[in-house]
Amino acid sequence: xxxxxxxxxxxxxxxxxxxxxxxxxxxxxxxxxxxxxxxxxxxxxxxxxxxxxxxxxxxxxxxxxxxxxxxxxxxxxxxxxxxxxxxxxxxxxxxxxxxxxxxxxxxxxxxxxxxxxxxxxxxxxxxxxxxxxxxxxxxxxxxxxxxxxxxxxxxxxxxxxxxxxxxxxxxxxxxxxxxxxxxxxxxxxxxxxxxxxxxxxxxxxxxxxxxxxxxxxxxxxxxxxxxxxxxxxxxxxxxxxxxxxxxxxxxxxxxxxxxxxxxxxxxxxxxxxxxxxxxxxxxxxxxxxxxxxxxxxxxxxxxxxxxxxxxxxxxxxxxxxxxxxxxxxxxxxxxxxxxxxxxxxxxxxxxxxxxxxxxxxxxxxxxxxxxxxxxxxxxxxxxxxxxxxxxxxxxxxxxxxxxxxxxxxxxxxxxxxxxxxxxxxxxxxxxxxxxxxxxxxxxxxxxxxxxxxxxxxxxxxxxxxxxxxxxxxxxxxxxxxxxxxxxxxxxxxxxxxxxxxxx
Numbered sequence: 001x002x003x004x005x006x007x008x009x010x011x012x013x014x015x016x017x018x019x020x021x022x023x024x025x026x027x028x029x030x031x032x033x034x035x036x037x038x039x040x041x042x043x044x045x046x047x048x049x050x051x052x053x054x055x056x057x058x059x060x061x062x063x064x065x066x067x068x069x070x071x072x073x074x075x076x077x078x079x080x081x082x083x084x085x086x087x088x089x090x091x092x093x094x095x096x097x098x099x100x101x102x103x104x105x106x107x108x109x110x111x112x113x114x115x116x117x118x119x120x121x122x123x124x125x126x127x128x129x130x131x132x133x134x135x136x137x138x139x140x141x142x143x144x145x146x147x148x149x150x151x152x153x154x155x156x157x158x159x160x161x162x163x164x165x166x167x168x169x170x171x172x173x174x175x176x177x178x179x180x181x182x183x184x185x186x187x188x189x190x191x192x193x194x195x196x197x198x199x200x201x202x203x204x205x206x207x208x209x210x211x212x213x214x215x216x217x218x219x220x221x222x223x224x225x226x227x228x229x230x231x232x233x234x235x236x237x238x239x240x241x242x243x244x245x246x247x248x249x250x251x252x253x254x255x256x257x258x259x260x261x262x263x264x265x266x267x268x269x270x271x272x273x274x275x276x277x278x279x280x281x282x283x284x285x286x287x288x289x290x291x292x293x294x295x296x297x298x299x300x301x302x303x304x305x306x307x308x309x310x311x312x313x314x315x316x317x318x319x320x321x322x323x324x325x326x327x328x329x330x331x332x333x334x335x336x337x338x339x340x341x342x343x344x345x346x347x348x349x350x351x352x353x354x355x356x357x358x359x360x361x362x363x364x365x366x367x368x369x370x371x372x373x374x375x376x377x378x379x380x381x382x383x384x385x386x387x388x389x390x391x392x393x394x395x396x397x398x399x400x401x402x403x404x405x406x407x408x409x410x411x412x413x414x415x416x417x418x419x420x421x422x423x424x425x426x427x428x429x430x431x432x433x434x435x436x437x438x439x440x441x442x443x444x445x446x447x448x449x450x451x452x453x454x455x456x457x458x459x460x461x462x463x464x465x466x467x468x469x470x471x472x473x474x475x476x477x478x479x480x481x482x483x484x485x486x487x488x489x490x491x492x493x494x495x496x497x498x499x500x501x502x503x
Contacts (some may be wrong), residue, residue: 013212018064018065018068019064019065019067019068019090020064021063021064021068022059022060022061022063022064022065022067022068022071023057023060023064023066023067023068023071023072024055024062025063025068026056026059026060026061026068026071026072026075027056027060027070027071027072027075028056029055029056029059029072030053030056030072030076030077030368031078031079033052033055033056034079034083037049037052037084038083040228040481041083044225044382046084046085048188049080049084049110050080050104050105052109053079053080053105053109054112056072056075056076056111057069057072057076057109057113057116058112058113058116059072059111060072060113061112061113061116061117061120062116062120062347063113065117065120065121066114066117067466069109069110069112069113069114069116069117070110070113072109072113073106073109073110073113076105076109077105077106077109078091078104080083080265082462086324095234101285115435130156131338147261148226148262148266149259149262149266150183152258152259152262153171153182153183153259154185156171156183156232156258156259157169157171157183157184157232158183158185159251160232160234160251160255160309161185161186163247163251164234164248165236166186166234166235166236167186167187167236168184168188168189168234168235168236169184169185169186169187169232169234169235170183170184170185170188170189170199170232170233170235171183171184171222171230171231171232171233172230172231173230173231174228174230179194179197179231180273181194182230182238182495187235187236189233189235193217193233193235196217197217197219197231197233211405216235217235218232218233218234219231219232219234219235219377220232220234220248221252222252222255222256222259223256224257224259225260227260229259229260229263230259232252232255239376245479252414275415294328295328295331295332295335296328296332298325298328299325299328299332300325300331302321302322302324302325302328303325305321306318306321306322330370331406335463337399348475350470352396352474352475353393353394353395354391354392354393355391355392355394356389356390356391357389357390357391357392357394357397358389359383359387359389359390359422359429359431359495360383360387361394362397362398362401362431362498363381363383363401363420363422363431365398366398366401366402366405367381367405369398369402370402370405370406378415378416378418379405379417379418379419379420380417380419380420381419381420382419382420382421382422383420383421383422383423384422384423384424387423387424387429388429388462388497389497390495390496390497391496392427392475392495392496393474393475396471396474396475397471397475397495399467399471400467400468400471400472400479400493401420401431403431403464403465403467403468404433404464405418405420406464407433407491408433408434408435408437408489408491409435411435411437411438411489412435412436412437413436413437416435416436416437417436418433418436419432419434419435419484420432420433421434428494428495429494429495430492430493430494430495431492431493431495432482432490432491432492432493433490433491434489434490434491435484435488435489435490436484436487437487437488437489438487438488439484439487439488439489440481440489448465448481449465449466449469449479450466465491468491468493472493472494474495475495476496477493477495477496478491478493478494479491479492479494480494
């Protein structure tokens, strides 16, 4: 490790420059005041001259500390003796009372320089401590924010380097019995330093918030609730003031608490995701098993009846069985489609391919895709003639209509009518699908679009309405439930339109 750090070299340079400037200011002030007072020496007493020459000493001590003040005292002594104590223009003192005056001047001026230097140093230390406390306070506010663990680690090392003015800071964590650098800022740790920090190296490493020499590698343990979280390694640590050591200790405690909180939050998020995944899996299995069982059982019974040579089936009965197989196969196809769409939604790969589309085409395509699931004559389509084109993904919005139609068909009594209505409500273009079924109980309307919701009537929501809500909201629109008149359920959703209408 090097014997000098950039921080130390910078401090040494600043120290020398400050003393030189202070000495120059003090000596220059002595020369100026001496030149001003020289014509008046016959009218001003020696003691008055001594009092005036206090000013350069104070200037030098304030600017450059005690050393500069002492240089100002020496310059003042020379000018005082040479120009203002008889015999003039010589360094001879003459009378004994003049020796007393010079001695008193030197002693008093050195005391003044010492006191002013101490006061100035105290003022600078206080200002520096206040600045560090202010910055650490800002850091504490930053650390208590909601950050991911990786971002927080970077914040800790970059802030420590900036606030404490060190060339390099690294944060290490113990992984599989060895310390690993998880974040660093500035000069990275060398391989030798990493080896020295290893628990197996057997080499002593300074631990704590106090520092010795400027070339020493210091480590600050980060721990919370008795649990070690990591080690903050600071290379090229300056010789801290007492206040700065306290601030560093406070910073380490804040960083430990913030890191523990971020880790606990990440762990809680993982637990929540696992619980959500498990709930989704159980709900999916319940919904799929429920939705698959009925069409598969129906297809199995119909196909077994048709395949049984020992059973005589009339042509009209055979037709009904074939139609039943066709209808249930369409239901299975829609279920598989919904499962695939739900997989896309869960994977976060849902994208929109928007095109301007007539609403009438959306409705026709949805009815056609239903196949033979139900009689087309049981659907009543009522579209306003002035409806504008809509800006939608035709495939996704078509699936919305198919799912709503399938939901209406499954909950409608025989021989009832399903109504598709398109109209302009205020500044919105809306489509609705109404049925003549029992409707949705008031207590279940808030959760009707949530996947796998268990209804108060004992049933369970499938995937269809969840996909409807997801696809509609992906277009920036909304879907909601209304009571149909005189009875039944109506599902309504808004559609995005262009500013202008097309012919």
